[in-house]
């Protein structure tokens with residue numbers, strides 16, 4: 662397998678310890694769990710998405726495993742502003758705070774709470790199972806642009822996490838870029854559902870949810886590839902990554918760094934393992950790899 666030279670990484674205005682970040686919502690609800698992931702080989706972490714009001718999320722079942730992925734409808738549970746209490750243990754580390762709101766004003770309000778603790782913000786305009794939030798806004802390019810602009814005004818690098826549940830993801834990527842985004846992140850989960858044949862009912866309490874894990878990897882690669890062609894800002898790849906070979910494929914599609922979520926549930930030490938396989942002193946310059954599949 663092709664390997665990369667190790668060394669500090671800069672992506673979307675943020676300095677990272679390596680190319681591998683923890684994706685939002687995966688073991689990222691406390692400072693202690695984020696610190697553990699950082700100390701076990703991640704180059705940076707993204708927090709659980711934090712919103713304008715405390716939220717208990719959807720009633721269960723909220724998560725079910727499928728053959729090659731995870732189907733979840735957590736419904737963005739979070740403590741809102743109280744998440745500030747989790748920050749001290751991870752201050753001065755590469756922490757990206759994921760935020761959401763129902764309009765540009767709410768995004769700006771939540772960002773304001775964390776402006777002294779975030780290396781960057783990641784705007785969740787892509788959750789497929791939170792009525793009035795997430796993909797409800799993120800399918801509308803004008804709204805993506807307005808939310809991005811409202812947060813970017815604070816002067817902190819702003820990443821915009823996009824939904825794949827649209828006909829053309831580049832329209833939202835370009836909207837984020839117009840709003841001043843420093844990077845786009847692709848992808849959040851794919852809207853999906855399962856039905857229990859025994860119960861004759863949808864499995865998830867919310868009926869529909871978002872699919873993640875190995876099943877979505879080819880969709881994520883395609884989205885990263887299209888965004889790399891359309892946008893001038895960096896693309897962060899996310900979706901179905903579980904090994905160093907996947908990271909390399911994402912980078913060849915155009916990703917400047919990657920986020921890993923579902924696979925961490927199966928192996929909390931995954932970051933160190935992937936970094937061990939990915940980097941070698943004799944490896945290639947990452948700049949020669951990012952986007953090299955575009956001819």
Ligand SMILES: Cc1cc2nc3c(=O)[nH]c(=O)nc-3n(C[C@H](O)[C@H](O)[C@H](O)COP(=O)(O)O)c2cc1C
Nearest residue numbers: 684685686710785848849873874900901921922923
């Ligand atoms: C249980 C669970 C909770 C998630 N919570 C969030 C969240 O709060 N905010 C967000 O932007 N994405 C959230 N996601 C989406 C992931 O960050 C990621 O985009 C998606 O799972 C695809 O990556 P993966 O296949 O590596 O998991 C969540 C995913 C899962 C499985």
